[in-house]
Amino acid sequence: MTNLGRGTGRREDGVRRPRRKAEETRDDILAAAEILLxxxxxxxxxxxNLAAELKMSPANVFKHFHSKTALADAICERHVVQMIGRFQAFDEPIAAPERLVIAVRRLMETHLADIKENPYLFEMLVVVSEADLPSGRHYKQLIENLFANLVRHGIETGVYKCTEDSAITRNVGSxxxxxxxxxxLMRADEAELRERCDGLAALVNAALQNPLAK
Amino acid sequence: MTNLGRGTGRREDGVRRPRRKAEETRDDILAAAEILLxxxxxxxxxxxNLAAELKMSPANVFKHFHSKTALADAICERHVVQMIGRFQAFDEPIAAPERLVIAVRRLMETHLADIKENPYLFEMLVVVSEADLPSGRHYKQLIENLFANLVRHGIETGVYKCTEDSAITRNVGSxxxxxxxxxxLMRADEAELRERCDGLAALVNAALQNPLAK
Structure with missing residues (x-):
């Protein structure tokens, strides 16, 4: 990798062109990589292939992303943040136990839709979560926050009797x-998954409504 | 595979030898395969390689096991049955919630010990559970039975207030x-796993002690 970045910022005729911000180049690479992936x-x-598509040198792509995995990680990061963003909003009248059922079910259904409609994107999610990459850890953290909000709401409205505690939230997520x-999700049967999802939500709701849960 | 089984039952000098029971041959193949694997x-x-080790023709091995995966499946089947057998016995004075904690912890620790001491055996367990092979499904069933016994004991001793129901047992397992x-288990941190294991047991115990759980 000794020629890393060689030739960038200067055209072949020797005229210096205005440097694009690194941030913009990074975004272009990501957008093209996501389409290809x-x-x-x-x-x-x-x-x-990605560099050819972008009419860039592979070395220039490499300056921004050191591997396929790093690219997959960045793409999953965007996907995960967008996905979780959609689960934070709730109509006010819904009670905590029902919220939990709905949130988990929505999240699972989003994954199931991805498996069908964007199988390669979902495959990347599996890779980054297996490899314990930053976007996988971030996804875990976002899920934990989602559960923390649900549990807090349940306690504040007097429905959940458990102690408010980050350990509880982590256990609920697990x-x-x-x-x-x-x-x-990749290998499971959809009907079985839906039944299991509702069953687990019922079990967790029973736990959270018991003052024993701590 | 046209020469399947050719040469078995008859020595090269043409003298017929007494046929070994297929069951015995199968056991020999399994034992040698387990050592190699x-x-x-x-x-x-x-x-x-296995056939060479056993001084058999590959075709003869193939008569009993049609693939590496089928062999791995049969080895995992034996392992899983032995492993679960060890978790059925409990000293009588232990209360249901504590039994649950101990059973799950023992099972997890057995897996963790396998990861360290028999990494290749554990790798096979991962393969058979990912491929949804019979031994993987059997393992799932044995775990479900284990949880069914624990829940039943809890209900009988008046500690668990939930309905006795196969759906509850499945959800507890999930x-x-x-x-x-x-x-x-393969990729997880041991300290984190132990904490999560105890946390999940506490959550499930809170659920099962709540009459809401159904």
């Missing part, structure tokens, strides 16, 4: 791993 | 997926 998947994808974790 | 892992393993499923 959604179409062809991680296995068929290469930085060389209890749903088999219906929310990409690794599990 | 525990030592070298599924990737390095081949039926050709709630522990992130500390009991081989796919999860």
């Amino acid at each position: 959604r179409k062809k998947g991680l296995t068929a994808f290469s930085i060389a 209890a749903f791993a088999s219906v929310l974790h990409p690794v599990f | 525990r030592k070298k892992g599924l990737t390095a393993f081949s039926i050709a 709630a522990f997926a992130s500390v009991l499923h081989p796919v999860f």
Whole structure:
């Protein structure tokens, strides 16, 4: 990688062009990579092809993303943040236990839709969560925040009797791993998943409505 | 595979030898395969090597097991049955909630010990559970039975207030997926797993002691 970045910022005729902000170049690379990856998947994808598509040198792409995995991680990061954003809003009259059921179900259904409609994107989610990459950890944190908000709302409205505690929130999130974790969803039967999702929500709701839960 | 089984039952000098029972041959193949697989892992393993080790023709091995995966499945089946057998016995004075904590923890620790001591065996468990093979499904069923017994004991002793129902048992099992499923255990941090295991058991115990759980 000794020629890393060589030739950038200067045209072949030797005239200096205005430097594009690194941020913009990074965004262009990401957008093109996402299109390619959604179409062809991680296995068929290469930085060389991406660079050709962008009319950039592979070295220039490499300056921004050091590997296919780093690109997949950045794409998943955007996807995950957008996805979770959609689950934060609730109509006020819904009671906490029902909110929990709805939130988990929505999240699971979003994954199931991705499996069908964007299978290569979902495959990337599996890779980043298996490899414990930043976007996978961030997704876990966002899910934990989502559950923390649901539990807090339940306690404030007097429906949940448990102690408000980050350990409870983490355990609630872990209890749903088999219906929310990409690794599990990929191979599971949809009807079974829906039944399990509602069953787990009922179990967790019973726990949270018991002052024993701490 | 046209020469399947050719040469068995008849020695090269043409003298007929007494046929060994198929069951015995199958056991020999399994025992040798387990030794090889525990030592070298599924990737390095081949039926050709196994046949050489057993001084059998590959075709004869193939008569009993049609693939590496079928062999891995049969080995995991034995392992899983032995493993679960060890979790059925309990000293009488232990109350249901504590039994649940102990059972889940023991099961998880057995997996963690396997990851360290028999990594290739554990790798096979991951493969069979990912591929939804019979031994993986059997393992799931045995776990469900284990939880059914724990829940029934809790109800009979008046500690668990939930309805006795196979759906509850399945949900309890699913709630522990992130500390009991081989796919999860492989990549997880041990200290985090132990904390999560105890946290999930506390959550499930709170649910089962609530008459709301159904």
